[in-house]
Amino acid sequence: MEKVRTAIGLMSGTSMDGIDVALLRTDGRAVVERGPFLNVPYDPAFRDRLKLALEQAKTITQREQRRGDLASIERELTLRHVVAVREFLAANALDAASIDVIGFHGQTVLHRPDEALTVQIGDGALLAHETGISVAYDLRANDMVHGGQGAPLVPVYHAALAANLTNAALPVCFVNIGGISNLTYIGADGVIVGYDSGPGNTLIDQWVETHAGVPFDQGGMIASEGRIIAELADRYLNSPFFTAEKRRSLDRNDFPPPSGADAELADGARTLAYVAAASIIKSAGHLPVTPTLYIVCGGGRLNRVLMLDLRDIARRQGGQVISAEAAGFNGDSMEAEAWAYLAVRSLDGLPLTFPGTTGVRAPVSGGVVVKP
Numbered sequence: 001m002e003k004v005r006t007a008i009g010l011m012s013g014t015s016m017d018g019i020d021v022a023l024l025r026t027d028g029r030a031v032v033e034r035g036p037f038l039n040v041p042y043d044p045a046f047r048d049r050l051k052l053a054l055e056q057a058k059t060i061t062q063r064e065q066r067r068g069d070l071a072s073i074e075r076e077l078t079l080r081h082v083v084a085v086r087e088f089l090a091a092n093a094l095d096a097a098s099i100d101v102i103g104f105h106g107q108t109v110l111h112r113p114d115e116a117l118t119v120q121i122g123d124g125a126l127l128a129h130e131t132g133i134s135v136a137y138d139l140r141a142n143d144m145v146h147g148g149q150g151a152p153l154v155p156v157y158h159a160a161l162a163a164n165l166t167n168a169a170l171p172v173c174f175v176n177i178g179g180i181s182n183l184t185y186i187g188a189d190g191v192i193v194g195y196d197s198g199p200g201n202t203l204i205d206q207w208v209e210t211h212a213g214v215p216f217d218q219g220g221m222i223a224s225e226g227r228i229i230a231e232l233a234d235r236y237l238n239s240p241f242f243t244a245e246k247r248r249s250l251d252r253n254d255f256p257p258p259s260g261a262d263a264e265l266a267d268g269a270r271t272l273a274y275v276a277a278a279s280i281i282k283s284a285g286h287l288p289v290t291p292t293l294y295i296v297c298g299g300g301r302l303n304r305v306l307m308l309d310l311r312d313i314a315r316r317q318g319g320q321v322i323s324a325e326a327a328g329f330n331g332d333s334m335e336a337e338a339w340a341y342l343a344v345r346s347l348d349g350l351p352l353t354f355p356g357t358t359g360v361r362a363p364v365s366g367g368v369v370v371k372p
């Protein structure tokens, strides 16, 4: 039997809303025992630091470059992860010595798959030193070296979860609605297909932040007061991203937000919720078989308007949409769990990505492992 390890996954996603911390007991293969979860939100001032990092990262040409404020923001980000790990261990009466490895995502500040360039800031050695736990980080880079899109990496974890599903018949499609949305299809024959499906919450967040001064549209309340502006929705949905022959992974800035002249506050939020939902189904059109079951995770599942649209559009194609919770999972912690799972696979040199997920030439492992 393969060795079962205890791993912590740390995710700071494209929404830049905080750090998700999850515990997983796994052999990096079929054994997956989910443990506790903690979300440590960023304060507005640090979110502004991350936005500055994204802005300054636009000039990066070599992935190790840390010009301007990037080096100091990387250190601040890492130290926040150190605090998050300490809080998590204390809250769950765990000892650092009981954790075999931390899977550390860091913060994506630049993602240009067409140039084989992806940059996640986060100092794995500093995190290992401060926590006393081995760290596996920089999990995306090797995929790109081998011709992959560098994202998404969660499909192999979704596949492990699907293998443990007892009551849902395959095929199944996991959908993550984070800042960007991505999906994973697991066929009845075990085939795994995964790719980024389009804009998720980022456009909605940017819109309501600019026009209402709030970081996100809680529950879809603002959208619920508005109507869909077809012309604006079409501007997004007619993007060549959806019809291209090859699936491409996305950078947070690939779909720019609408201008103030495009809509009133509520109509804009309503339209962008629809765009997020319609993008997913449009992109699902490239799957081998039209999904009959979608399992939704990520913060976007908490936007009721977005979810109603998604249910409605999927139903027209015979698809059912359920939340991760309805399938027995935790929709907030799934990506952090995935990073714990990937860290264990990285330790064992197992593939993280596959031709069917990132388009990598052959299955490859990845990540840098540092001991404390």
Ligand SMILES: Nc1ncnc2c1ncn2[C@@H]1O[C@H](COP(=O)(O)OP(=O)(O)OP(=O)(O)O)[C@@H](O)[C@H]1O
Binding pocket: 011, 012, 013, 014, 015, 016, 017, 176, 177, 178, 179, 180, 181, 200, 201, 202, 204, 205, 216, 217, 218, 219, 220, 297, 298, 299, 300, 302, 303, 304, 335
């Ligand atoms: N109660 C809520 N109602 C509506 N939307 C919400 C709610 N809670 C969170 N969200 C949305 O979910 C976003 C965060 O989602 P999540 O944490 O899944 O994204 P992420 O992991 O940062 O992104 P990615 O998966 O792209 O890396 C928030 O920015 C917000 O837009």
Ligand SMILES: CC(=O)N[C@H]1[C@@H]2OC[C@@H](O2)[C@@H](O)[C@@H]1O[C@H](C)C(=O)O
Binding pocket: 013, 014, 108, 111, 118, 150, 151, 152, 153, 154, 155, 178, 179, 180, 181, 182, 196, 249, 250, 335
């Ligand atoms: C470059 C990058 O950070 N991409 C993220 C982003 O957020 C969602 C989507 O775009 C996905 O491709 C990926 O994250 C998840 C965790 C992944 O790699 O599976």
